[in-house]
Amino acid sequence: MSDAIKTSGLWYRAGPEFELHDVSMSVPAGSVYGFLGPNGSGKTTTIRLLLGLHRVDRGDISLLDREVPKAMPEILQRTGYVPERPHLYPSLTVSEAVRYHGAFYEKWDESWTDELFDRFSLPPNQRVGKLSKGETGKLLMALALAQRPELLVLDEPTEGLDPVVRRDIMSALLDYVSEQGATVLISSHLVHELERFCNWVGLMDQGRLISELPMEQFKNGIKRLRIIDPPNHYDDSPFEILLREPVNGGVPGEMILVQGWHADMAEYFGGVGASLREVVDLDLEDGFVEMLRAFRVQATEG
């Protein structure tokens, strides 16, 4: 199995205002894949399609080498899911919710569950609906981990949580991943949170997957370059040009946003009669924002 998640040509209309366009994503097995995008970009809709909670209008999805939605029960047996909004029955107590949830999973591990609940200090007799936001987040993560999944699909699992709870949840997740080698798809719009532990990144905006690449390439390969005497066209460039725009403040030349940059590509500019004056490094958040901006400019220009 090379890809734990694979979609091709996914289309889904979620209403008059929103549509997923031709989403083709590949989440390599064993990777921690950060699914980034602003609010309303289509991350949750994509995740719900992956898990068979919505039916696609067009396109194919496979999870763990099984076809969605045909093999859904088997896929879900091997997949832990933390939804964006808590979905457990609020009238059950924590221990009742655990017993209920665990009854559906073949690999449910009682002792591991107890361990997780001790680690998260969850009150067993508290009703789920009365838990704090942090406790609910911990409960959802504990339930997802206790089924010993091969794949974890986490939809903004730390959204709105305080830093202490966030750290607790993420460290439990990372411990599990390092022990079990599970694949993780984690969506967020908190770029810095994902930077630390993801090794793949997918960027979503306006219902489209605008980029998908290893984290290393994302962090090091996206640059802003200041070019003097730019040509009309950058023919046969060894990097991908995402955006061209004039330099602010009457400074000569232009700024280009590139993907797939490497230092030894600087020689290319001499060959097209231009010169590279400056290479601006971007951290993950800047890279994320710049890529979104480039995508939106391209979308506006058609």
Next chain:
Amino acid sequence: MFKVILETQWKWVRLPLLVATVAAFAIPVLSVQDAGRVGTRGLDPYLLLIDMTGWGVAYPLLAAGIGLLLAMTAWGPDHRQGHSYALSLPIPRWRFAMLRLGAGSVLLAMPIIGITAGSFAATAAAAIPVGLTAYPAALAIRFTLAAGLAYSVFFAISAGSTRTAGYILAGMSALIVAHTVFGLLPGVDLMGAILERLYDWPGPLAIFGGRWMLIDV
């Protein structure tokens, strides 16, 4: 798996279901006691039958109410969060629905036991006038069938989406409008004809029609 589903449904419905079970036991007992107070020299057959007919309305109403209650509580918590939890569990949807249906059916046993016990206790304690016969078993079986039918119908409706419920409401509204419009024509009683088809034998709701008599000729 069935056990935890049964436990959760029991938790959601236990209070009203206990009330319904008590009511199911009490109705036959009260009906006979009430009839006993009417006659000054024991149970008067004629007055007893009138009383039984009056109380008889309570049985189908209770059966329908219990069916509705169990169906609504079976799906209510799932409806409230768009079924996302149920759909994310590793079980085929049809099987999950069957487990919910089965759990509700088990819970339905409580008021059925209540009405059976109440009917037998009431008729055993009463001095039934000559010429009349007690039908506790028949009443209990009829109640079981009616409650089961009501539960199945409401469960099927309740299992659907909001859109399905909308279609059903729209259908009923259209029926009322049609009844009003056609009611203006002489000799046309659309609603009456439909109700007749539904409630008269062999209509699908025939079990609810007719007389529900604990004691009859």
